[in-house]
Amino acid sequence: MKKELIVLTLFLSNIFYCYSNTVSFPTINNFISNSYKDTTFILKEKDSSYYHKIYIEKNRKSNYYKLLTNFKFSKGDLEFINEYYKLFKKRSAPVKKFNLQNIVKEWLPLYKYKDKYYLYAPSDWGNRKMITNSLLFYWYLDGPYPCILTSFSKINLNHYKLTSKDFFDNSDVYVKPAKLSIYIIDLKKNISVWKYWNKKGEYRYGLFVSKEHAKAFDIVVNYCKESKVPEFDFDKIDFKKLLNEK
Incomplete structure (x- = not known):
């Protein structure tokens, strides 16, 4: 019982922080760009x-920047997270707090097109990442998905190592890795x-930028x-x- 109360306290502390910043999450169809003469169309x-x-x-x-950088949990997101917590508790999943050493918490993916990097407003929304002191969130169209942090370390100014565990069955072993640098x-x-490393030791890469620096990049918008x-x-x-260049 004592262990469950500790887990509950840690989890609710995260929820309270997120709930205090809650806003409703808009739909993609609310974000149609204004027309500008210098707009570059890739496809029409x-x-x-x-x-x-x-x-x-x-x-x-553009409102797309507001949408991409909105990491605040909606009421529906919090309901999802509450259900995840119930499953964490049922499976006796240990939730610990880690010192994140000033690492950026909220990240957006970057993509390359014709030798330039861009943000992306996709047709099927998702792919953002958020790190808290106990959870690693992966954002999908239906909301945030939490994995429990099992370790965190700062190797140097430019390198951090994390391990996380997905306590739910899922075949997409890459999206929610066992190990991350x-x-x-x-x-x-x-x-x-x-x-990213999965449980089999296989790995792949992703490029990300902090939410605070999102406006350093144009956005490729895929609208329908x-x-x-x-x-x-x-x-x-x-x-x-x-990596070799840096």
Whole structure:
């Protein structure tokens, strides 16, 4: 019973922090860019009942920046998290607090297109990351998904190591890794390479930027009001080269 009360206290402390910053999460269809003469369209498809466009958003006042950088939990998100907590408790999952050593907490993915890096407003929303002192959140279309931090260490100014555990069955072993290294390759803009390991020891990479530096980059917007559409196919990033250069 004492152990369960400790877990409850730690978890509710995270929930209280998030709830104090709660706002309703808007839908993607509320964010249509204004028309500008310098807008670069990558794709335009239109008929009497269908309008799909992929374009580069350069207006820093665009609502897309507000949407991408909104990490506040909605009421629905908190309900999901509460259900996760019940499962944590049922499975006796240990929730501990770690000193995060001033690491950036909220991250957005970066993508490469024609030798430039961009943020991305996808058709199917998701792929952001958030680190708290006890949980590692992965954002999907239906909301945040928490994994429990099992270790955290700062190797040096540019390198952090984390391990986390997914206490729920899921076949996507890469998205929620067993081990993660975060390499800060640009301290000024807080750009980082994330190297994920799964339980089998296989790994892959991702490029991220802190929420606070999101406006340093234009956004590739994949917009279709009528339906979900295939995601834009960005260029491949040579992550090993990035790490070697830094």
